[in-house]
Every structure is written in structure tokens, then in C-alpha cells.
Amino acid sequence: MSLIYVLDILGTFAFAISGALVASDKKFDLFGVLIIAFVTAVGGGMLRDVLINAHPINWIGDLNYLFVIFTAVVFTFLFKSKIAHLSKTMFLFDTVGISVFTLLGLEKGLSYDLHPIIALIMGMISAVFGGVLRDVLTNKIPLIFQKEIYASACLAGGITYLILNHFHIPENIIFIISASIIIIIRVIAVKFELELPKIKDDLFTKK
Amino acid sequence: MSLIYVLDILGTFAFAISGALVASDKKFDLFGVLIIAFVTAVGGGMLRDVLINAHPINWIGDLNYLFVIFTAVVFTFLFKSKIAHLSKTMFLFDTVGISVFTLLGLEKGLSYDLHPIIALIMGMISAVFGGVLRDVLTNKIPLIFQKEIYASACLAGGITYLILNHFHIPENIIFIISASIIIIIRVIAVKFELELPKIKDDLFTKK
Amino acid sequence: MSLIYVLDILGTFAFAISGALVASDKKFDLFGVLIIAFVTAVGGGMLRDVLINAHPINWIGDLNYLFVIFTAVVFTFLFKSKIAHLSKTMFLFDTVGISVFTLLGLEKGLSYDLHPIIALIMGMISAVFGGVLRDVLTNKIPLIFQKEIYASACLAGGITYLILNHFHIPENIIFIISASIIIIIRVIAVKFELELPKIKDDLFTKK
Numbered sequence: 368m369s370l371i372y373v374l375d376i377l378g379t380f381a382f383a384i385s386g387a388l389v390a391s392d393k394k395f396d397l398f399g400v401l402i403i404a405f406v407t408a409v410g411g412g413m414l415r416d417v418l419i420n421a422h423p424i425n426w427i428g429d430l431n432y433l434f435v436i437f438t439a440v441v442f443t444f445l446f447k448s449k450i451a452h453l454s455k456t457m458f459l460f461d462t463v464g465i466s467v468f469t470l471l472g473l474e475k476g477l478s479y480d481l482h483p484i485i486a487l488i489m490g491m492i493s494a495v496f497g498g499v500l501r502d503v504l505t506n507k508i509p510l511i512f513q514k515e516i517y518a519s520a521c522l523a524g525g526i527t528y529l530i531l532n533h534f535h536i537p538e539n540i541i542f543i544i545s546a547s548i549i550i551i552i553r554v555i556a557v558k559f560e561l562e563l564p565k566i567k568d569d570l571f572t573k574k
Numbered sequence: 575m576s577l578i579y580v581l582d583i584l585g586t587f588a589f590a591i592s593g594a595l596v597a598s599d600k601k602f603d604l605f606g607v608l609i610i611a612f613v614t615a616v617g618g619g620m621l622r623d624v625l626i627n628a629h630p631i632n633w634i635g636d637l638n639y640l641f642v643i644f645t646a647v648v649f650t651f652l653f654k655s656k657i658a659h660l661s662k663t664m665f666l667f668d669t670v671g672i673s674v675f676t677l678l679g680l681e682k683g684l685s686y687d688l689h690p691i692i693a694l695i696m697g698m699i700s701a702v703f704g705g706v707l708r709d710v711l712t713n714k715i716p717l718i719f720q721k722e723i724y725a726s727a728c729l730a731g732g733i734t735y736l737i738l739n740h741f742h743i744p745e746n747i748i749f750i751i752s753a754s755i756i757i758i759i760r761v762i763a764v765k766f767e768l769e770l771p772k773i774k775d776d777l778f779t780k781k
Numbered sequence: 782m783s784l785i786y787v788l789d790i791l792g793t794f795a796f797a798i799s800g801a802l803v804a805s806d807k808k809f810d811l812f813g814v815l816i817i818a819f820v821t822a823v824g825g826g827m828l829r830d831v832l833i834n835a836h837p838i839n840w841i842g843d844l845n846y847l848f849v850i851f852t853a854v855v856f857t858f859l860f861k862s863k864i865a866h867l868s869k870t871m872f873l874f875d876t877v878g879i880s881v882f883t884l885l886g887l888e889k890g891l892s893y894d895l896h897p898i899i900a901l902i903m904g905m906i907s908a909v910f911g912g913v914l915r916d917v918l919t920n921k922i923p924l925i926f927q928k929e930i931y932a933s934a935c936l937a938g939g940i941t942y943l944i945l946n947h948f949h950i951p952e953n954i955i956f957i958i959s960a961s962i963i964i965i966i967r968v969i970a971v972k973f974e975l976e977l978p979k980i981k982d983d984l985f986t987k988k
Contacts, residue, residue, distance in 0.1 A: 393922065398932040413832070418620070420629040422834040427899050485634050499711070504913070506922045508600065508713045518605040625827070627836040692841050706918070715807065715920045725812040 371542065375471060376435055378464020381457055383408040383439035384450065386501050391447065393505050397440075403501055404440050408432065410497035415472050415489050419479050458557075466549035468494040469521040470542055473528055487525045494521045516556035524549030578749065582678060583642055585671020588664055590615040590646035591657065593708045598654065600712050604647075610708055611647050615639065617704035622679050622696045626686050665764075673756035675701040676728040677749055680735055694732045701728045723763035731756035785956065789885060790849055792878020795871055797822040797853035798864065800915050805861065807919050811854075817915055818854050822846065824911035829886050829903045833893050872971075880963035882908040883935040884956055887942055901939045908935045930970035938963030 386407025390400040409426045416424035426432040443450065450457065472493025476486030495518055502509040528545040532538075593614025597607040616633045623631035633639040650657065657664065679700025683693030702725055709716040735752040739745075800821025804814040823840045830838035840846040857864065864871065886907025890900030909932055916923040942959040946952075 399923075417624060417831060418631060418634065420627075420834075423895075424832060427832065427895065430896060430898065433898065433902075481630075481634065482637060484637065484640065488640075503710060503917060504923060506713065506920065509606075509711060522605075624831060625838060625841065627834075688837075688841065689844060691844065691847065695847075710917060713920065716813075716918060 371467060371471065374463055374467040376431065377460050378467050379408045379432055379435045380439050381460030381464045382497055383436040384443055384457060385461060385498075387440050387443040388447075388450065389501055389505055391443065397444075400443070401437070401440050403504060404443075405433075405436050406504065407497045407501040408436050408439070410500040411468060411493040411495060412472065412497075414496045415475065415493045418492070419476065419481065419489060421475065421479065462550050462553050463546075465494040465517065465521060465553070466524060466546040469525055469549060470528055470545055473525050477532075483529050487522070487529060490525045490528075491518060491521050494518075517553065520549045520552035520556065523552055578674060578678065581670055581674040583638065584667050585674050586615045586639055586642045587646050588667030588671045589704055590643040591650055591664060592668060592705075594647050594650040595654075595657065596708055596712055598650065604651075607650070608644070608647050610711060611650075612640075612643050613711060614704045614708040615643050615646070617707040618675060618700040618702060619679065619704075621703045622682065622700045625699070626683065626688065626696060628682065628686060669757050669760050670753075672701040672724065672728060672760070673731060673753040676732055676756060677735055677752055680732050684739075690736050694729070694736060697732045697735075698725060698728050701725075724760065727756045727759035727763065730759055785881060785885065788877055788881040790845065791874050792881050793822045793846055793849050794853050795874030795878045796911055797850040798857055798871060799875060799912075801854050801857040802861075802864065803915055803919055805857065811858075814857070815851070815854050817918060818857075819847075819850050820918065821911045821915040822850050822853070824914040825882060825907040825909060826886065826911075828910045829889065829907045832906070833890065833895065833903060835889065835893065876964050876967050877960075879908040879931065879935060879967070880938060880960040883939055883963060884942055884959055887939050891946075897943050901936070901943060904939045904942075905932060905935050908932075931967065934963045934966035934970065937966055 383404040386404040387400050389407075390403035393399075395403065405426075409432050412425035416422070469490040471490075473486050473490030475493075476489035477483070481489065499509040524545045527548050528541055531541040531544060590611040593611040594607050596614075597610035600606075602610065612633075616639050619632035623629070676697040678697075680693050680697030682700075683696035684690070688696065706716040731752045734755050735748055738748040738751060797818040800818040801814050803821075804817035807813075809817065819840075823846050826839035830836070883904040885904075887900050887904030889907075890903035891897070895903065913923040938959045941962050942955055945955040945958060
């Protein structure tokens, strides 16, 4: 559990930096950068907790999220020009983040006795909605709707978790396997620029 | 009640298709289309339930919504080029959808002992907010704020419901009359391209 | 408390007019104007109450908000061309509004036994989020992220409140001092066009 918490914090840090970078590109002031970093980092878990009525919600119940986000914004202010060189590190943190967010969200859903499908959706909301909020607030169409296999990776990892969970495998092992699947799919997808199909043609399109 | 549930499902199906069509026009991938179909179909009821603290919220408490939305997205993928020819059928489903959503939302508000005005607003949120979310997430100004008498139809139907309810008329009859009013107003408004007034001139404008 | 309630209502009125003006500039119809006025005026308190699980939420628990917003919209319809001449009055109402919203939100947070930092954030959400929603729904990048020292004024006033509260000074006096700080900072900031720093340069930028 302690390791997972560390990974959760690392993911929060990476998400906050991703938000801060987008906001600073948009010429937001310090306050705007803080807000965007904040919603990117905790927006997914916040929506999940509101929807399943889990109070206190994530960042209200644990002040560490706020401290991590604040640190990430200060870090971005100080080292913005260097972060470009850290893009691989950031991508790693970010990918670890979405895998941990997905599985923690799913577990929280199950612990609230939700149907596994609903719990799976809660996992995906946890991982994905922060980025959606970031994009809506900066007036862009959410990236996730158009590109990156991001969400599919979360889905695959979540389904793996549920299947393994069904066979009563120890939780730690389930967590590691499922997280690895999310990370591997995402890395492969980004490396080979995989995309999901779009609705262009249908059964009646003449080829 | 069973008939109303069928209409609710039909409306959900129509809303999901409307969302899927907008998302596929924006070149969203499969995941993006699913999300937009989802928020369009259940976004209104979801917001209503969060605001009035009705847990489990709509789609968490009844998995059928998810199945209907999923079916609608598959249907859109397969038959996109044909749906244009079905536009009258879709408009009918959609119009039935908003009337049922409005009245079910209003009834839910009343069953939570809310003031009738608040319950009326809950009915309108149920009918309208899904489309607003769809438009915000696809980076458009929500259609409903600019055109179509849509919301006014819901309002008129909701007020009818409250008035008839005051006179203790049987619920089924109230439901049918109020739903008919919403449907009729919407059909007439679309047919004759009626619009609500805008704030252009005021008392001091010289004519 | 009664005076604070009057100021809360005045602030709600000013926020609703600010929303109605933005919406009418965007050529929204009457319904659209009402919605934007509504979310601008009560959106902040609504989000706060949902996040801290304070049901019934603000406008559900007190119908006066709805009446005030409705009045503000009618007022805007009738006197739109005159409101420009009232811009100083409106700015005053608006500034009083954010100071009262900030402090009432903070107090509500404390009364729910939240950590002072969380309560401070709740105060800022109360004051700021209505305008953010207004801008998102009219498809603009929220003003507050880019300009005006608005949020910093709320922050300074909120921190003042918490410090004075620590020394057990009577609540009325705390409220007056903290509100004055918010109002003074905002007025000075607008007068001298102060802005917060942006992330442009960092420690490694060569000058």
C-alpha cells in the first residue's frame, strides 16, 4: 500500500506539471497555472468521489495532494526550460500516474460495492478526467477524444484487474500485473503512433 | 411506469446517437465517441442526482443506461450513412426523450420534497444538460443557449405537470398531457423556426 | 448576519448581471441568458456545496437566489443600454460580491470542520468558479486565469480572516477587516492594472 501511495504521489506530480505547462503556454498568470495544475492532477479523483458519494473527496481528505501540486507548480516556474529535456522522465511519471489512478479508482469503486463495470468506469474517470478538465478550461477539445490510445490502455488494465480479482489472486500481484499492462500498452502505442478507429466509413460505404 | 421506462430508454438511445454523431463529425476516436454519447445521454440526470444528493446516481444505479448507450454507439458506427435518412425517426425519439427526461426529473425532484420551482428546474436540467455537456466537450457554444425553443417546451410541459398535479389528477394522465405539450411545442417550433427573443433593444432604444 | 445576507444578495445580483451581459453579447436567447446569469451567480457556491457534501446546496436551500437572478435578468433586458453608465456601481457590487462570497465560503468550510487551507480554497471557489463556468459555457478561456488580480485579492482576504480568527477576535470585526482587504486590493489592482507574474523566464533564462 505504501508503494502504491508513493506512485500515486508521483503520478499527481506528473499530472500537475502537465497542467502547469499547458497553462503557462496559454500565458495564464500564477493563479491560473495553479488552478489548471490542480484540476489536472486531482480532477479525475474528485469527479469519481462526487459521483460515488465518497466524502471527504480525494484532496479534501488528504492535504498531501495540495502540497504536491504546489511543489510541481513551483518546480515548473523554476525549471520550465529544463523540463523539455526531462520529457522521457515526465512521460514515465505520467504513465505510471495513469496506471495507478486507474487501478486505485477501480479499487475504490469496488470497495463501495459498485458493479464491476461501474468500478471500471470509475477507474477510467480517475485517470482521464483531469486531462479533460485541463483541456476544457484552456478552451481546447480534449486530446483524449481524438488521439492516443491512453484510454484503451486504462481499459485493458482495468479489465485485467477485474479478471484476476475474480480468481482471488493476491491484490499486490494483481496490481502489478494490471499496472504493467497499462504502462506497456501506452508505451507501445506512443512509440508506434497507434490510434483507435474513427467513424468514417460504415457498412454501406463503397470501397 | 413500465411504458415510461421504455420511453426513457428510447430517449436515452436517441440522445446517445445525437452525441455519437457530433463526436464522429469532430473526428473523435471510438473512445471519444463513447464518452460524448455517454455524457449526452446521461449527463442531465447525472447532474440532477448530484445536485439533489440522490445516490446511487442514474447510471450507477441502473446498468441498462450503459448498455443502451453502448448499443447506440455501435449502431452509429455501423449505420452512420443511413441515419441521415432516419432523421425524422431520430427527431421523434429525441423529442420523446426530452419530454420524458423533463417529467421524470421533475417527479424525482418532487419525491425528494423539493420546492416545485426547484423540481421544475431539476426536470429541465435532466432534459437539457446532456446536450450542454456534449457541446462544451466538443468546444462549441451550447446550441440550446442560442436556438431552438427546446428549453421553453420543457418549461411549458413542466409547469403543466405542476398545475395538474395540484388538482390531484391521476399521475398517468398528467404525464401524458404534459409530455404531449412538450412534444407539440417542440414540433411546432422546429417546423416554423420559432425563436425566443434576444437582448438587443431595450426600453431606451430609439425606433 | 443580516447585513452579510444583504451583501450576499447584492453580490448575487451583480454576478447575475455580469453573466447576463456576457450572454447577451453572444446573442443568446432569453433562456440562454437566464442560464448564464444563473451559473455565474450561484455556480461557485454550488460547486463548493457539492464538494463538501453540504445539502441542500445553496440555491436549492434558499429560493431567494433564484428570485434575485430572475430580477437581474429582467433588469438587464430592460436597461441594457443604461448599464454601461452604471459600470462603477456594478463594479462596486461585484467587488462587494466577491469579498462576501469568499468569506461566507470560508466560514462554511470551517463550520464543516475542514482544514483551514481547504476552507480557504472553498472560499475562493465560491468567489471565482461562477465566472469560470460563465466563460466555459460561452466558449472563452476563463478571464480569471489570465488577468486581474481578483483571485489574489480573495486569497489575501481569506488568509487575513484565518489569522484574525486564530486570535479569537469577534467575528463581525474579522469579517469587516477581511472584506475591506479584498475590496481594497481589487480596486487598487484594477486602477493600476496590476498583474500576477507569468511563467516566461526561469532560473536558466539568459538576460
